[in-house]
C-alpha cells in the first residue's frame with residue numbers, strides 16, 4: 699500500500715463528511731430551528747450549548763479536509779491550483795474548497811462569535827453579524843454542490859470525461 703495517499707484520501711473524505719455534514723446541518727436544521735425557537739423563547743440552549751460545539755467541529759474539519767486534500771495533490775499541487783488542463787477538474791474543485799475554507803475562517807466564524815455573544819458586540823453589530831454569517835453560509839452551501847461534482851470528477855476522470 700502507498701501509505702501517504704491512502705491515509706490522506708481516507709482522512710480527506712472523513713473530514714469532508716464532517717465539514718459538509720455540519721454545513722448541511724446549519725443550513726437545513728439549525729437556522730430554521732433557531733428561528734422557531736426564538737419565537738417561543740427557547741433559543742438560548744441551542745445558542746449556548748449546540749452552536750459553539752458544532753462550529754468547533756465545523757471549522758477544524760474544514761482545515762483537516764484542506765490539509766489532507768493538499769497532501770493528496772502532493773507534487774500536483776501547483777498544477778491543480780494553476781488550473782492546468784491536465785488537472786482542471788480537481789483544480790476547480792480545490793479552488794472551490796479553498797474559497798469555502800476562507801469563507802469559514804474569515805467570515806462565518808468571526809461573524810458567529812459576535813452573533814452568539816462569544817465576543818462583545820452592540821445589538822446592531824450582532825444583528826449584522828448574524829445576517830453576514832447566514833448569507834455566507836448559504837454561499838458555501840451553493841458552492842458545495844459544484845465543488846463535490848469537480849472533486850468526484852477529478853478523482854474519476856474516466857467516468858466523467860471518458861479518459
Ligand code: HEM
Pocket residue numbers: 707710711714715717718763764766767768770771788791792793794795796798845849850852853854
Ligand atoms: C470542501 C471540502 C471538500 C470535500 C468535501 C472533498 C471531498 C472529496 C471527495 C469525496 C473526493 C473523492 C475521493 C475519491 O473518490 O477517491 C475528493 C478527492 C480529492 N480531493 Fe477533495 N474535497 C474537498 C476539498 C478539497 C480541497 C480544498 C483540495 C485541495 C487542496 C482537495 C483535493 C482533493 C484531491 C487531490 C482528491 C483526489 C483526486 C484524485 O484521486 O485524483 N479537496 N475530495
